[in-house]
Each structure stands twice: as C-alpha cells, then as structure tokens.
Amino acid sequence: MRGLHRIDFEKELNEQQLAAVRAGDGPLLVLAAAGTGKTRTLVYRVAWLVLECGVPQEQILLATFTNKAAREMLERAAALVGGNVGGVWAGTFHHIANRLLRRNARLIGLPNDFTILDRDDSVRLVKQARKERRLDDVTPQPHVLLGWFGLAANRCQPLENVILSADPDKTADPEGIIAIHHDYVKQKQTLNALDFDDLLAQGVRLLSEAEDIRLRYQRQFRYVLVDEYQDTNPVQCRLIDLLSGPAGNVMAVGDDFQCIYSWRGADVRHIMSFPERYPGATVLKLEINYRSVPEVLDVANACIKCNSNQFSKQLRSTRENYRKPRVCVCADGWEQAELLIEHVHRLRRDGYCLRDMAVLYRAHFHTIELERSLTTARLPYVVLSGVRFYEQAHTKDSVALLRMLVSATDRLAFCRVLELLPRVGEKTALKIWQRLGDSFVAADPAQRAKLKSLLPVGARAHWSDIDAAIERHLNADGTLDGGALLQEVVRDFYEAHLVRTYDNSRERLNDVTAMIDDFARFESIDSFLNDVALMSNIDGEDSGSGGGDSIKLCTVHQAKGLEWPAVMMIWLSEGMFPSQRSLNETSDFEDSDAEERRLFYVSVTRAKDDLAMFVPLSRKKHDGGVIPYTPSRFVSEIPRRLVNHTASPAAAYAVPGARMRW
C-alpha cells in the first residue's frame, strides 16, 4: 500500500473543508467554528500536500499551541498518508523557535547550549532580585511581576506601558520593577539561560538579524500551517511572518470566537486583520458542526452573539434533535457536587460511561468540594492536572541533577541539588557555588572533592552517595549514561529523601522511575533536557487513566480542542465564571468580559449530546463566613426557552438576599 496510498478527498471532506485542503498557493485564512473539523482539515491538508502535490515533508511547517496537538496531528497525518511524516516540522511555537536557536543562536551572539528556565526557575530569580534590592514590600509578588515581563515580551511593548496598564492606580513602583527586570535579564545572561518568552523573542531576533538564515528558512518552508491562529500573540505572529516570507504561503486556521489567551499576549485582532496583513488572502469559513446536537449549538450561538467585533459565524448542526441543556441552581458548592453526582447517575442510566463525561471549570480551586464528594461516592475521576508533571518537586530534582552534570554554569540546578542535602539551604548552597568559582565541572574529581570539603559536616555522607554514583558513570570527557546514573542516585540517596519529605513518596518515586524509563528513548541528555523544559503537561495519552473508566475534570483552557458526549460546567456564578480577577485586572473591561464569554462558548461547544450547567448561589469562606453569589451573566443571557431549568429547594433558602433573574 505504501506509496500507492489513495485518499478519496472528495468523499471524506465536506465542500468547505475540501476547498481549504485543496487551496492553491498564497495566504489562506480558514475560519473554523467549533466542531467543524478544523483538525481534520489541517491533517488532510498535510496529506494533500505530501501525496497529491509531492511536497517534500521538510518544506512543511506546522505550528500548534500544545505538544499534544502537534503529536496528534502528526499521528493522524501518518495514518492518512500510510507512512511516516516525521520530516514535517511540527511543534509548538516554542519548540520551533528552540529548534532554530539550537542551530543558529551563535549568529546573534547567544550560546547555542542555553538552558531553558521554567516558570519556577524564573520565579526564584525574580524573588532573589526583589530581595536584594529590598523591594519586597513595595512591589507585587514575583509571579505577578513575571506576568508583566511576559506580557511586555509577548506583546513587544515596553515594560513601562504594561505596568501602567496593569496598574493604573500606580500602587506599584515602576522604577523598582524595571530595576528588578534589569537584574532578571542580567541573571539569565550569566546563567546562560532563556525563559519561555525569550525563546520566541530571540527566535524572532535571529530571523530578523541574520538575513541568510532567514532566507534559507523562507526557501525551505514553502508551506506554513498554523493551528489556533486566534491565540497567537504579536511575537508568534511575527515569527510566522518571518518564516513564511514574501511568498506568504500561510494557512492560518482558527476561530475568533475561541480566542482565550489574551493574558499571554494573544490578540483577536491578529486573526481579524489577517486579510489586511496578507493582501490577496483567501478567506474560507467552516460552519457545519459535526459534534453537537442542535440544542447545544443554540445555546452556544446565543451566548456568543453577545460579543461584538467578530467574524460572523453561525454554527449549523448535522445532528438530530436530542434534549435541551439543563441549568441547575443550587445552594452552594456542596449541593452542586451532590446534584452533579445525581446527574452522573442519570447519564449512566442513559448508557453513558464515565469516560464520556467531563466537568469543566474556570479555575482549579473550583473543584475542592466536587473532588471530595466524588471520592465519597466512589466515582473514579481524573483531574487534568494543574500541577504539571515536570514542575513537581521530585521530577525537577531529578532533572536538576542531570542539568548539574551536563552544564558547569547551571547555578540553579547546582543549588537545587545541594539543597536536597540536610543542613544545606539557600544560603549555604549559594556560598558553596561562589567558593567553587561560580561554576562546577562535575567530571573533575578535584572539584567534587572541594565541594565535599565545603559542605556542612552533616551533609557529607549524603553527598558521598551521589558522588559515588557520579564517579561510576561520569567519564572524564564529560560523557555519561544519565539513565543509569539517575537510577543509582535514586536508589542510594533520593528514595530516602522522598520518604523523609513527603507522605506520598511511593507515587513520587513511581514518577521518577517512569521518567528514567522515558529517558531511554532520547538519544542524548541534551535532547532529553530540551524536551523536558518544553513539555509541561503529561500531555501524553491519559497515561494513567487510559484503561479505566473515569470522569475528566479540567479547566476550560485545557479543554480547548477536546470533546465529550456529556459536559458539566460548574461554578457558573458571577465572580467565579466570569472570574472576578480577570474582570478586575484587565484595564479594558469590555475586552475581559468578551474573553470570559468566549471561554464560556468554548465550554459549551465541547459537549456533543448532553450539557449541564450548575449555578451555586453561595460559597463558604475560610473563616466560616458565607459569600452570596448571583448566577453568571452567561447563564442569564441564555434565552429561557433554550434550557431546562431546575432550582433545588435549598437554593431558595441558601441566601435570602440572592435573587434569581428568571
């Protein structure tokens, strides 16, 4: 079959999809409403280019937002083509930028063996700078500052502007913040490190400044495909522009209704202005929805109509009528959990499995009551985790050990490893690092001996265990078998540390072991470290839960691109969804209101058959007080006739002051 693989494009695609897949050269904007086969169109486009047009794979660039999306599309394309599509450059924007920089960073004065800082590393550096300048009390928290730094980088704006718009009352000290930012940038330089935003920014700088490189890649990438174009920020947009070059063979696929990343610098205007920025662009719309029953789409259409400034699109269902979405008003989070569990049982009687169901929410902490109730009810569930696999302490510890061995300048990794030892904290670790001359070559026995002599007495025995493993596996030329080394360090030292420190040490140990197994698949430590830094979620194939039948719990952001037969939305109360913080913190109220509404729209359109919306009217505070809530504006906006409405008896009594809008 291989090579002679035939695809009947005309039979397998609808008219609109076919037009997009077979489009000729030149810029193309595909406005793909939810559930209209956006991924299918992209995948078939790749197949079309490879099979029908004979385009060599390395001339195709496919930019996505998540690793998962990239992997999934490649898998589907491979199945379609009946062969390997590994030659296609597919990955997240960060991956692509990283790939460009690893090969060419020297041309713009950067080392090409930089390490990538994750969020946690960045927070540490900012915290340190803030402390050293004694600005702890007068500046916002490190993660807030980093958010502003990131926004400035992603929007290509001066930091001053971002501070001003994020903090209009000028409660923060702009000069102090800029000084901290300065220190942070400096630190990254000495550490030989780039953070996530730098990857994109430096990628753009590389292509702007090194003309021959730019031309080379522009010649190479004759076809540039971008997924989720509505969520690109200015830097990502620029990266695509630079890679595609004057030919402008960009196929941008997206849906302005689903732009939900403005807090990361995304701007709906990029997709809105695509036709102007790429003169002569073809615009195609996909409006035939294969996913949801008409009743669900009615709610979705009604919701999004309340936003202005968008490409008009009306979702049309291909499915039979089924039943109206349900709105369930309840007293508080506990009753919400109770009613949700009742609903789950109803769904099971209708023949749905637990894996057909998902609970969506605006923020992770919204699940507290639900998780407890599900456990009590013995209903298995999986949280599409908030704490990402490679950001948990134990995986980071293991990664730090490898980083320390591979890079002599990686202070963060060095200190992290030393701080695992008893009697070594932040100060001691840093002091030792400085005494070693601001670098540590693990392959040098003399340096390791010196390190040992600098340690507090209580830490030396533990270090010896690690040192012995290094001795056995690290060659004088710096090469090492990372997997074997890690395994021994875990056995001789780290396992005991886990038991001492955590009460769920077993699970953490399993994670570490799994990581070591995974490690074997990489050709070098460098390539492993690279991937780890850019791989946030275990966005693997539901690894743990794959076999089991369980309900999915995840944030709306994580649900993007996914679908389930039955979707339940919780905490649809003003202040929770829409999130009060988001409404407060964005300077332009209308923008944040619109974005929250798009989030609501995304949630609704995840449902294939059944949709249930839960509206708690109160929430208990930590100090025992009760906060009254009103129903979310997004629920109130839905015409009454489109939903089945129930209110629990308790809801009426819950908060005497709270009035229903119906």
Add this chain to the structure above:
DNA sequence: GTTTCGGTTCTTTTT
C-alpha cells in the same frame, strides 16, 4: 547566621 518546622492562607488561565 542559617536551617527547619509548624501553622496559616489562598488558590486563573499555560508554553
């Protein structure tokens, strides 16, 4: 001066 420990508080969204 540093580390550790225990109690308290509060959770946006992610590469």
Add this chain to the structure above:
DNA sequence: GAACCGAAAC
C-alpha cells in the same frame, strides 16, 4: 498542596 511567615533549633 504549596507558599509564606515567625519562632525554635542547630
């Protein structure tokens, strides 16, 4: 659960 703070212990 983890990040922060203050106080005790090294």
